[in-house]
Amino acid sequence: MTISVEQYRSALGSAIISAVAVVGFLAIYLGAGSLGQEAAFFPRLVAVLGGMSAAIALAESCYTVLTAKPDAQRAGSSDKGTWTDFFVSYGGPPLYGLMVFVFGFWAASAVGIPGLLYLLGERRPLFSFSITGGTLLIIYVVFDLCFDIKMPGSFLYEIMVQR
Amino acid sequence: MFLATLAGLVVGVVPGLGPITAMALLIPFTFSMQPLSALLALASISVAANCSGAFTSILLNVPGETSSAATCFDGHPMAKQGRATVAIGLSIGASFFAAVIGVLVVIAIAQPLVTVALAFGPPEYFALAAVGISLVAGLSANSATKGLMMAAFGLWLSSIGVDSVIGEPRFTFGLLELQDGINLVPVMTGIFAITEIMDWMKERGTISRLGRIEGSVWQGIVETFRYPVALIRSTFVGIGVGVVPGVGAVAASFLSYEIEKRFSKDPSRFGKGAPEGVIAPEASNNSAICAGLAPALTLGVPGGATSALLLVALTVHGIRPGPMLFTSQPSLIYGFLVGLIFGAVMFLIVSVMCARALSLVTLVRAEVLGPIFLVISFAGVFAQNQQFSAVIVAIIFGVVGCIAKAFDFPAVPLVLGLVLGRLLDTSFNQSLAMSDGSWMIFLTRPISGSLLAVAAVMVAMSMFARLRRRKSAQIFAGGQD
Numbered sequence: 160m161t162i163s164v165e166q167y168r169s170a171l172g173s174a175i176i177s178a179v180a181v182v183g184f185l186a187i188y189l190g191a192g193s194l195g196q197e198a199a200f201f202p203r204l205v206a207v208l209g210g211m212s213a214a215i216a217l218a219e220s221c222y223t224v225l226t227a228k229p230d231a232q233r234a235g236s237s238d239k240g241t242w243t244d245f246f247v248s249y250g251g252p253p254l255y256g257l258m259v260f261v262f263g264f265w266a267a268s269a270v271g272i273p274g275l276l277y278l279l280g281e282r283r284p285l286f287s288f289s290i291t292g293g294t295l296l297i298i299y300v301v302f303d304l305c306f307d308i309k310m311p312g313s314f315l316y317e318i319m320v321q322r
Numbered sequence: 323m324f325l326a327t328l329a330g331l332v333v334g335v336v337p338g339l340g341p342i343t344a345m346a347l348l349i350p351f352t353f354s355m356q357p358l359s360a361l362l363a364l365a366s367i368s369v370a371a372n373c374s375g376a377f378t379s380i381l382l383n384v385p386g387e388t389s390s391a392a393t394c395f396d397g398h399p400m401a402k403q404g405r406a407t408v409a410i411g412l413s414i415g416a417s418f419f420a421a422v423i424g425v426l427v428v429i430a431i432a433q434p435l436v437t438v439a440l441a442f443g444p445p446e447y448f449a450l451a452a453v454g455i456s457l458v459a460g461l462s463a464n465s466a467t468k469g470l471m472m473a474a475f476g477l478w479l480s481s482i483g484v485d486s487v488i489g490e491p492r493f494t495f496g497l498l499e500l501q502d503g504i505n506l507v508p509v510m511t512g513i514f515a516i517t518e519i520m521d522w523m524k525e526r527g528t529i530s531r532l533g534r535i536e537g538s539v540w541q542g543i544v545e546t547f548r549y550p551v552a553l554i555r556s557t558f559v560g561i562g563v564g565v566v567p568g569v570g571a572v573a574a575s576f577l578s579y580e581i582e583k584r585f586s587k588d589p590s591r592f593g594k595g596a597p598e599g600v601i602a603p604e605a606s607n608n609s610a611i612c613a614g615l616a617p618a619l620t621l622g623v624p625g626g627a628t629s630a631l632l633l634v635a636l637t638v639h640g641i642r643p644g645p646m647l648f649t650s651q652p653s654l655i656y657g658f659l660v661g662l663i664f665g666a667v668m669f670l671i672v673s674v675m676c677a678r679a680l681s682l683v684t685l686v687r688a689e690v691l692g693p694i695f696l697v698i699s700f701a702g703v704f705a706q707n708q709q710f711s712a713v714i715v716a717i718i719f720g721v722v723g724c725i726a727k728a729f730d731f732p733a734v735p736l737v738l739g740l741v742l743g744r745l746l747d748t749s750f751n752q753s754l755a756m757s758d759g760s761w762m763i764f765l766t767r768p769i770s771g772s773l774l775a776v777a778a779v780m781v782a783m784s785m786f787a788r789l790r791r792r793k794s795a796q797i798f799a800g801g802q803d
Contacts, residue, residue: 172729173468180471187478190493198490201747202481209474216467248524249724252516252696256717259700260710272693279523279689294694298701301332306347308705 160227167229174220177213184210247278264310268295323661326363327668330370331676334386335378336702340507341371341387343705345631349638357639361658364635366665368628372571372611373417373669376604380409381529381683382695384515388506389571389607391514391737392579396592396599403595404532406681411542412600414673419546420557420605421666424612427561429659432616432648440621442566444752445764449773450566451746454573456777457580458735466788469735472726476739477746479504486744487751499711506740507706508715513733515699516720521727522688529684529691539677545597552582552598556605564610565617571607572741576734578606584783612662619643619655 162170188206191199255275258267272291273284281287302308326348333344344367352360375387380397393413400409442450458466458473482493483503494500546553556578563574582602583592592599614629622643624630636643641651648655683691703716726733757763765771 169729173731176725176729176731177471180475184474184478187493194492195488195490197751198485198488198492201750202478202492205474205477205481205743209471209478212467212470212474216465216471219465219467244524248520248692249721251523251692252520252720253717255696256700256713259713264701264704268697272697275523275693275696276690279526279692281689290690290694294697298698301336302701302705305329305332306344306705308343308347308708310701311704311708311710314710 161230162223162227164229167224167227170220170223170227174217174224177217177220180213181210181217184213243278247275251275251278259311261313261315263312263314263316265295266313268298323362323366323665323668324672326366327370327665327672330367331374331669331672333367334371334374335680336386336698340375341368342627342631344371345628349631349635352635353638357636357641358654358657358661360635360639361632361654362661362665364632365658365662366668368611368632369421369608369662369665370669370672372608372628373414373421373604373666374673376413376417376600377410377673377677377680380413380600381406381680382515382691383518384695384699385510388510388737388741389575389611390603391510391572391734392575392603392607393600394514395579395603396594396596399593399595400600401529401681401684402531404530404534404536404684405595406530406684407535407539407677408537408542408545409595409600410673410677410681411537411539411544412546412597413542413604414539414670414677415543415546416553416556416601416604417608418666418670419553420560420607420609421612421669422663423557424561424564424609425615425659425662425666427609428612428616428619429656432620436565436617436620438562438565441769443767444749444756445767445770446773447566447745447749448753449764449770449777450563450573451742451749452777453773453780454577454738454742455746456780457576458738465730466784468731472731472733473735473739476736476741477743478739479509479736480740480743481747486748487755499709503744504715504740505706505712506737508703508712509719509740510737511699511703512716512719512721513723513726513736515695516716517723517727517733519692519696519699520720520724523692526688528687533685535678535681535684539674543674546601549598549601552601553605555585556582556602557609560606560609561613563606564613570614570741571610573738574610575603575607576738578602580780589787615659619647 184206188203188210191202191206194202255267255271258271261267262270269291272294273287276287276290298310302310329344329348330341333340345364348364348367352363355363372387372389375385375390376393376397378384378386379390379393380401383394383398385391385394397409397413400406455473455477458469478493480503482500484491484494484501491501559578559581560571560574563577564571579599579602582598583589586592586596586598611628614624615632618624618629618633620643622633624633633643641647641654699716700713703712704710706712723733725731726736753763754761763770764774
């Protein structure tokens, strides 16, 4: 049986995730041992159900990986973009979260939005700053003015002051 | 009411910010209002937010409300085909119809509806949650085992926090933030919004693959009534599920979607932009919310968070919910229920006016949309309980969602597990306590026994359908050879 390279990669990834899940559900089952009998029953039941499904998914994926041959000629979705795109797309949101933690919401957003736009290829400064200003203004009006929800300041600063 | 409808529309389309937050914040402002005006303002927010939650599901594949998650399945593919306004029209038509019918049903038969709700004890709740979990097999298009694995993960997440029956902390790892359990909003925002934003930034381009918008919102509204069976069936499924306190609109929307898929002559259309795939979840989640008012008003038992907040508002104004409410305060209660219908009409007008403008978002380049919605999503998640831990949870589940998407693990079963897990766990323990540990309690009670039979039939049907698909695929492959 021949499959596309993407399908082969997907099966390999599924096998790894399923193996991790088997270990995870086993840890949940064992971890529930420290709970009282009544409190432990549901997590243990879930761990058995999840562990069994993960084991079957692992077997299915391993079967595909071991029996199928990846064929570069077969049609499959080809990867678009560069490694920079990949890191900006998947690393950008966690990095922005870290910036909110360190600098606070407003400062992190004022830097984060134009920064992300620039990294994604937007080179018009006026456009970038209008988008940033507009977004932050909407958030200020909706959250702060209408619902009186204050966006977070720097959590790192707060922790340092408390210490 | 107009302002409340507009406010509801705004909170409905902001991921993370929902009717619960808006209603909770608005309650203090209603202290000085007349009771009827206060209730109408709160109900208008609830109606508008619940109806408009579908807009972001359709346009961005990001549910504005948890109950609109099932609308993503067919609503977003329609937006990709350039039919965003038609899909919005379908959701408006279905929401409006279901809200009106839901309110009329509450007015007409609140008391019998409450009798149904009263027949539900812990074993019936357990069985109903089991029906919800049995949907997993059908909702996992490619692999039932992967779906079950994700559902088990969601169920485990629901068990984190202090156990509601015994009061023992489970899997909190000593963290105070985990004592209350994992909140659904950051998980939903992470797994749908953050994952989608990451994908937009990587894939680029516009959401509408055509680069233009076809059709109109009126076309969608008219098209809604071309599927009367789906519309009526989903509305009544919503009423049936919504009247049972604690199960709610989320389960109703997934259940209706799956039922329509099963009853469809061509189930393969679902997930590719089938109009019934938008009509079913939208009709059922809105009728469920309306039906939830029956036990809230007549028993004082809220069907969900929104009806709980309405009860708070009633109590603040010195009105005690109970069986006599309809006879002791008829002008207030009937005025409120009729006002809800006006709220639905108001929503229809406002959303028809805004639909075209909102649809334009599908023509904006993804690299511009991504950073904007990233910041708005973070603000919405933080607004829920104003704790940074919610933002961390959203980021973690954003990454989980990306990995799941990349390797074809369905995310919806995880959400379903998280939504139904606590109900399943609590009702299971309570049932066993009622029966001195005998499992037969689930089978000997007629409603729970029947519901468990329905769950078993649904699992068997989806397994049979899967086997049949596999067999026909093998025959097709053999024919090609």
